[in-house]
Amino acid sequence: MQTGNSKNVLSETLILLGLGLLLALAANFLSPRGLSLTRNYFPSSLGQPSLSPANTTNLLPPTLASTATNPAAGATQSTGRTGASARS
Numbered sequence: 001m002q003t004g005n006s007k008n009v010l011s012e013t014l015i016l017l018g019l020g021l022l023l024a025l026a027a028n029f030l031s032p033r034g035l036s037l038t039r040n041y042f043p044s045s046l047g048q049p050s051l052s053p054a055n056t057t058n059l060l061p062p063t064l065a066s067t068a069t070n071p072a073a074g075a076t077q078s079t080g081r082t083g084a085s086a087r088s
Contacts, residue, residue: 028034
């Protein structure tokens with residue numbers, strides 16, 4: 001086994017990792033749209049209750065919800081005739 005070669009690869013990896021980190025931090029610092037560690041990017045609304053999975057299960061309007069669960073219900077509601085076929 002070549003321990004000298006693996007040490008070189010490990011040291012080059014650590015050097016590149018450090019240089020990449022320094023470049024990323026410098027770019028973040030210099031950018032006017034840089035990320036801030038103290039900013040809350042996902043604030044929660046204090047006045048509104050959070051949506052629990054029980055509240056989010058039925059997001060479709062009643063007409064769409066019935067056709068999504070029962071395709072036959074949607075087929076009886078529309079004729080499907082548009083354009084030239086509707087004139088004849």
